[in-house]
Structures are given as C-alpha cells and as structure tokens.
Amino acid sequence: AQSVSQHNHHVILSEAASLELGCNYSYGGTVNLFWYVQYPGQHLQLLLKYFSGDPLVKGIKGFEAEFIKSKFSFNLRKPSVQWSDTAEYFCASRSSGGYQKVTFGTGTKLQVIP
Amino acid sequence: KAGVTQTPRYLIKTRGQQVTLSCSPISGHRSVSWYQQTPGQGLQFLFEYFSETQRNKGNFPGRFSGRQFSNSRSEMNVSTLELGDSALYLCASTLRGDRGDEQYFGPGTRLTVT
Numbered sequence: 001a002q003s004v005s006q007h008n009h010h011v012i013l014s015e016a017a018s019l020e021l022g023c024n025y026s027y028g029g030t031v032n033l034f035w036y037v038q039y040p041g042q043h044l045q046l047l048l049k050y051f052s053g054d055p056l057v058k059g060i061k062g063f064e065a066e067f068i069k070s071k072f073s074f075n076l077r078k079p080s081v082q083w084s085d086t087a088e089y090f091c092a093s094r095s096s097g098g099y100q101k102v103t104f105g106t107g108t109k110l111q112v113i114p
Numbered sequence: 115k116a117g118v119t120q121t122p123r124y125l126i127k128t129r130g131q132q133v134t135l136s137c138s139p140i141s142g143h144r145s146v147s148w149y150q151q152t153p154g155q156g157l158q159f160l161f162e163y164f165s166e167t168q169r170n171k172g173n174f175p176g177r178f179s180g181r182q183f184s185n186s187r188s189e190m191n192v193s194t195l196e197l198g199d200s201a202l203y204l205c206a207s208t209l210r211g212d213r214g215d216e217q218y219f220g221p222g223t224r225l226t227v228t
Binding site: 032034036042043044045046049051052090092094096100101102103104105106107 | 147149155156157158159162170172204206211213214215216217218219220221222
C-alpha cells in the first residue's frame with residue numbers, strides 16, 4: 001500500500017524565514033504528487049501538483065516543490081514566509097492511471113510568528 | 115463556477131444513530147471522493163465514485179457506505195454511530211485531465227457523536 005510521510009508535525013518560523021517541509025512517498029511507480037494547504041477555518045486548497053515533466057513545480061502564493069525520484073521526495077519550499085502562511089500543509093500522492101486513491105500524509109502545522 | 119458544496123456543515127448525533135451526508139461536486143466533475151479527517155489520523159480515504167459506481171474503497175468498516183446519483187451528487191451514510199466516528203468528513207470533486215487528476219475539496223461536514 002502507498003504511504004506518505006511528513007516528518008515535521010509542527011514547525012514554528014519567524015516571518016521572512018525560509019521554509020522547507022519534507023514529504024516522502026512510498027510508491028515506486030509513476031505517481032502524481034500534491035501539496036494542499038488548510039488555513040484555519042477554511043477548506044483544503046491545492047497549492048501545487050506534479051504530474052510529469054519539470055521536477056521543479058511552482059504553485060500559488062510563492063510556494064514551490066521539487067520532485068526527486070531517486071529519493072522518493074517532494075519537499076515544499078518557500079524562500080520567505082509570511083504570517084498569513086500559518087496553516088496546516090498536507091502532502092499527497094496518487095499512483096497514475098485508472099481509479100487510484102489519493103494517500104495523504106498526516107500534515108504539518110506551520111506557525112509563523114510576526 | 116460554484117465550488118464543492120457539502121450539507122449539512124455541522125451535525126450532532128448520539129451513539130447508535132445513523133447519519134447521511136451530502137456532497138454536490140463542481141459542475142462537470144463526475145468523480146467524487148470522501149475522506150475522514152481527524153487530528154490523530156489526518157485524512158483517511160473512504161471511497162470514490164465515478165458515474166454512479168464505486169471505483170475505490172478505503173479501509174473502513176461496512177457501517178460506512180456511499181452512493182452517487184446520475185447528476186453526480188453523492189451521499190455517504192454511517193450507520194450505528196460510534197464515538198470514534200466524530201470527525202470532519204470531506205468530499206472532493208475530481209477534474210480528470212490528460213496528465214492527471216486534480217481534487218477540489220468542499221468545506222466538510224463536522225460530525226460530533228455524543
């Protein structure tokens with residue numbers, strides 16, 4: 001079965017600090033990878049996605065992620081966080097083809113201190 | 115285009131009762147997935163429906179069931195509620211693309227079992 005690991009459960013950063021959230025997936029075949037964000041009191045929103053092609057993916061609000069196949073990783077990065085980035089971040093994977101379920105990591109809560 | 119809508123938004127039930135939750139996907143999206151979100155377990159996949167057929171199922175007991183109608187609206191039902199069923203139930207509407215699928219989430223139904 002697929003699994004997704006997010007190593008950091010709770011991250012606290014000061015504004016303007018750089019962010020990197022780790023994500024590792026277990027499936028060895030072709031996968032689609034996603035990062036979602038859940039702001040307090042709001043529903044899950046798609047930040048960015050990787051299907052194929054350029055392994056460096058840019059998403060909304062200045063976020064980017066790099067797919068490294070050899071490391072089974074899809075880490076999320078942002079050069080300078082803002083207080084408004086305080087949220088919970090979820091990494092997810094889905095093996096491509098057919099009707100494959102999406103597997104989510106347990107999430108990382110990011111708290112940005114002004 | 116309207117987003118994914120879920121009703122009701124909040125629900126309080128007692129143990130042993132049953133509950134039905136509803137989800138209307140984004141217009142044109144024919145696939146609907148359901149997830150259970152809890153603080154300890156994160157997002158757990160329940161099932162996915164496409165064209166009124168269940169295409170995938172997660173590891174939940176038979177008390178959890180669902181269906182999809184011809185207009186793509188979906189319902190999930192939980193019978194004989196247990197305290198542990200208290201959670202946020204999320205519905206996701208899937209846009210199927212040539213390169214991969216993207217899920218769009220609704221606001222969820224917060225179920226509290228007392």
